[in-house]
Amino acid sequence: MSDPFVVVGADAAGLSAASKFRREAPDREVVVFEKGRWISYAFCGMPYFVEGRVERMSDLLSLSPSEVAERGIDLRRGHEVVGVNPDAKTVAVETAAGDSVEQSYDDLLVATGGRASTGPFDVRGLDGAFTLHDMDAAAAIDAYVAEPDAYDPDRADVSAVDRERVERNAAMPAPETAAIVGGGYVGVEMAEALRGRGLDVHLFHRSGHLLPDFGEAVGERVADELEAEGVTVRTNAPVEGLVGDDRIEGIAFDAAAGGGAGSETLPVDLAVVGVGIRPNTELLDGTGVETGEGGAIRTDEYGRTSLPDVYAAGDCATATHAVTGEEAWMPLGLTANRAGRAIGATVAGDPSPVGEIAGTAAVKAFDMEAARVGLIDEEAAREAGFDPVRETVTAGSRSGYYPGAAETDVTLVADRDTDRLVGGSIVGPDRAAVRIDTLATALEADMTVPEVERLDLAYAPPFSPVWDPILVAAKVLNGTLDGD
Amino acid sequence: MSDPFVVVGADAAGLSAASKFRREAPDREVVVFEKGRWISYAFCGMPYFVEGRVERMSDLLSLSPSEVAERGIDLRRGHEVVGVNPDAKTVAVETAAGDSVEQSYDDLLVATGGRASTGPFDVRGLDGAFTLHDMDAAAAIDAYVAEPDAYDPDRADVSAVDRERVERNAAMPAPETAAIVGGGYVGVEMAEALRGRGLDVHLFHRSGHLLPDFGEAVGERVADELEAEGVTVRTNAPVEGLVGDDRIEGIAFDAAAGGGAGSETLPVDLAVVGVGIRPNTELLDGTGVETGEGGAIRTDEYGRTSLPDVYAAGDCATATHAVTGEEAWMPLGLTANRAGRAIGATVAGDPSPVGEIAGTAAVKAFDMEAARVGLIDEEAAREAGFDPVRETVTAGSRSGYYPGAAETDVTLVADRDTDRLVGGSIVGPDRAAVRIDTLATALEADMTVPEVERLDLAYAPPFSPVWDPILVAAKVLNGTLDGD
Numbered sequence: 015m016s017d018p019f020v021v022v023g024a025d026a027a028g029l030s031a032a033s034k035f036r037r038e039a040p041d042r043e044v045v046v047f048e049k050g051r052w053i054s055y056a057f058c059g060m061p062y063f064v065e066g067r068v069e070r071m072s073d074l075l076s077l078s079p080s081e082v083a084e085r086g087i088d089l090r091r092g093h094e095v096v097g098v099n100p101d102a103k104t105v106a107v108e109t110a111a112g113d114s115v116e117q118s119y120d121d122l123l124v125a126t127g128g129r130a131s132t133g134p135f136d137v138r139g140l141d142g143a144f145t146l147h148d149m150d151a152a153a154a155i156d157a158y159v160a161e162p163d164a165y166d167p168d169r170a171d172v173s174a175v176d177r178e179r180v181e182r183n184a185a186m187p188a189p190e191t192a193a194i195v196g197g198g199y200v201g202v203e204m205a206e207a208l209r210g211r212g213l214d215v216h217l218f219h220r221s222g223h224l225l226p227d228f229g230e231a232v233g234e235r236v237a238d239e240l241e242a243e244g245v246t247v248r249t250n251a252p253v254e255g256l257v258g259d260d261r262i263e264g265i266a267f268d269a270a271a272g273g274g275a276g277s278e279t280l281p282v283d284l285a286v287v288g289v290g291i292r293p294n295t296e297l298l299d300g301t302g303v304e305t306g307e308g309g310a311i312r313t314d315e316y317g318r319t320s321l322p323d324v325y326a327a328g329d330c331a332t333a334t335h336a337v338t339g340e341e342a343w344m345p346l347g348l349t350a351n352r353a354g355r356a357i358g359a360t361v362a363g364d365p366s367p368v369g370e371i372a373g374t375a376a377v378k379a380f381d382m383e384a385a386r387v388g389l390i391d392e393e394a395a396r397e398a399g400f401d402p403v404r405e406t407v408t409a410g411s412r413s414g415y416y417p418g419a420a421e422t423d424v425t426l427v428a429d430r431d432t433d434r435l436v437g438g439s440i441v442g443p444d445r446a447a448v449r450i451d452t453l454a455t456a457l458e459a460d461m462t463v464p465e466v467e468r469l470d471l472a473y474a475p476p477f478s479p480v481w482d483p484i485l486v487a488a489k490v491l492n493g494t495l496d497g498d
Numbered sequence: 499m500s501d502p503f504v505v506v507g508a509d510a511a512g513l514s515a516a517s518k519f520r521r522e523a524p525d526r527e528v529v530v531f532e533k534g535r536w537i538s539y540a541f542c543g544m545p546y547f548v549e550g551r552v553e554r555m556s557d558l559l560s561l562s563p564s565e566v567a568e569r570g571i572d573l574r575r576g577h578e579v580v581g582v583n584p585d586a587k588t589v590a591v592e593t594a595a596g597d598s599v600e601q602s603y604d605d606l607l608v609a610t611g612g613r614a615s616t617g618p619f620d621v622r623g624l625d626g627a628f629t630l631h632d633m634d635a636a637a638a639i640d641a642y643v644a645e646p647d648a649y650d651p652d653r654a655d656v657s658a659v660d661r662e663r664v665e666r667n668a669a670m671p672a673p674e675t676a677a678i679v680g681g682g683y684v685g686v687e688m689a690e691a692l693r694g695r696g697l698d699v700h701l702f703h704r705s706g707h708l709l710p711d712f713g714e715a716v717g718e719r720v721a722d723e724l725e726a727e728g729v730t731v732r733t734n735a736p737v738e739g740l741v742g743d744d745r746i747e748g749i750a751f752d753a754a755a756g757g758g759a760g761s762e763t764l765p766v767d768l769a770v771v772g773v774g775i776r777p778n779t780e781l782l783d784g785t786g787v788e789t790g791e792g793g794a795i796r797t798d799e800y801g802r803t804s805l806p807d808v809y810a811a812g813d814c815a816t817a818t819h820a821v822t823g824e825e826a827w828m829p830l831g832l833t834a835n836r837a838g839r840a841i842g843a844t845v846a847g848d849p850s851p852v853g854e855i856a857g858t859a860a861v862k863a864f865d866m867e868a869a870r871v872g873l874i875d876e877e878a879a880r881e882a883g884f885d886p887v888r889e890t891v892t893a894g895s896r897s898g899y900y901p902g903a904a905e906t907d908v909t910l911v912a913d914r915d916t917d918r919l920v921g922g923s924i925v926g927p928d929r930a931a932v933r934i935d936t937l938a939t940a941l942e943a944d945m946t947v948p949e950v951e952r953l954d955l956a957y958a959p960p961f962s963p964v965w966d967p968i969l970v971a972a973k974v975l976n977g978t979l980d981g982d
Contacts, residue, residue, distance in 0.1 A: 073899035347964050348957045369952035376958035415557035447961045451936040459943030468853035473832045474860035477931045480831045
């Protein structure tokens, strides 16, 4: 026990682990290496910063470096771990100052997160083109969107920010037309954010409905809501490339599905590419560590990798799916925080499972709320060994006579043989998103649809009709299951 | 199979049963006796009608008599079942016209509901004093609250309404000061409703906190909200009597706990007594039927009473509690609808359990939302054989940086020996009430608190922080359970 617990990465998973470890094992040492300057930032809050709903970038930081130090954590920013020697139990570190050092560990946690995937679209060197997976990009977009004489530099009030990049973007004329490439949840949130800043926004999506992970019912209502708020939604419109030399000038896309004549170019002066993220695993190259879904580091129920005393957590690591029991890679905030915290306890001597994931996620699009859990796609359900039966119902969110009652669409997916619930989604403007937690809980309890139908859910006219939309959906799906 | 399925009572349970039965057994006959004129009305909507949020009384009706007839149900209003002969399998019926008839049945469902308990307070014959468990009372209060020249008779636009009573109340000068006797959920809702109509409202409650079934944490925040909206909340203020001869003049109450000198009288010109309801079981007097909790008719998992081929459902019947497995009596809307529907299916030949109840309930008080489930009171938990451990936490409803994040109090109760969750409550202004369904689902799945802590609940800044308030509460309660 002479060497410290070494953590690589100072965001959700890494700092959760280090903090828990220090609380549980106050006499032991923990070192956190972070290659950049940013720590403990809320990735999910960036669209709301760009929108202007969040006033200061510092509002998105949970912990400052000095708060981390006060917890007794040895945080070293500007330290990139470039290699791991699992036999010697050391990591190789390169500092921003150009030094190389070696650090021994008793236990190692890889919490390196992910980075924005750009697909075939290289945004580097192209002014006005961005991805959105780091705070510097958010600060730069925010500065760019403002008119040069109207930008408030206090918006990006964090010392870690790339000030030069912010100032360069602030100095450019404000854009008028924005393209979002990719209709996942970041794309949807950015469409709302930029529309909120007054831009003419075009959301490009490769396939036929937005938010593919949420299923068609959600995708359609969210698209309707975006259109109603003035966003141009272009589904079945694969983007072919970003047009421009030093500065973004247009989006080239396949307009055939939309009735156009093959390739077209839409002139834009802002482009945000949000086509997913990839796990950061390079530091383990050559170690022989096992990887799995999405190329992420394979972990077991305690977050252990295939290397001795090496753990992984967060967006770089796999997890176990609550419905399939199989390996899954779903980079989400709670997963990272929870796994980090559990690993911190385990390393401190209190073995704690990281918990399973159900893929629970929620997204807001203007006044529409959407959420999903488990397996919704029938093909994915079949691949997991289920015989999926799916129903979507539209039900009221409140008693019909109570003002504000709104159409809520609930999709439930069950396995035909066992009646087991395997997934679902909810979309609507009235308290729809938080209702997904009921389904998440039912999924983790392996409930059948008849059991869901018999749940004693709350009835009160302002919040839910006698038969909650989830109960209505379960009733209809039971009818379908019975009829087969 | 020569005799019909006879149902007594044409509200939630009775008509759910009759409708389901007709769908499942279209060739068989169903007769529904209803002693009054009203059918299928939303009791829970009455406060919102009085408040004026619901414009027309007819909005509170789910089914009209003609719609019931279209379903092939033989509905007979003004027919009171006054006795049951389980050996002959007949019911004795008295009609509003004064006739007595006898009706044979193959199966009988008693769905006679409940009636307002007045405790020691007799409101009859006292103008301006009401209970609130029937539509005529709601219509009368609404008419009374309006100034005589401002009352819109179309508000009570239902032929069944007691028109004479409405007109008499409409003609009286409008009240200025109202007393609500009883701080249960009807009392809280009526306080909001009458305040919304501009009255000076005083809410009297016998014990120290409102909404006793919801626990102290809820009671306190709801009281604060009522006070902030101008309602005078008088806890520890047992009412001693209604003062007045033909017309309510005051409320006599024990003011000692509030610092007053024993008995005091508050002058009021409107009083609503909401001190609970009692099950209507008189028609079974002399049959030897078993009764149970609250004097309600004892039923088994299929809604069967101790009499052969006689079922009971709704506010007149007991149910099985999901947490204790014991008999319980909790008159709530979903319970009635669900049990009626299940019994309809069972009688039609498809045996269907009525489902267990978890006591899930929600209430709105102005901008505050509150909900409860399971066992919250520690004494009740002990009586049920648990060793209760309870924690209340205050957590944010959204990410801290997202506007609208509001303090949400979650109370969880667990059993010390097994770590099993046995109950909980949630209160807060931001989407608090529907979150109770997560706990209701966890309760029905017999989850432990560590399992609740590992639930993969949705995180999205506008709807929930990374650690949902429920997860925060589970984490804290787990710490307490571990520490013991």
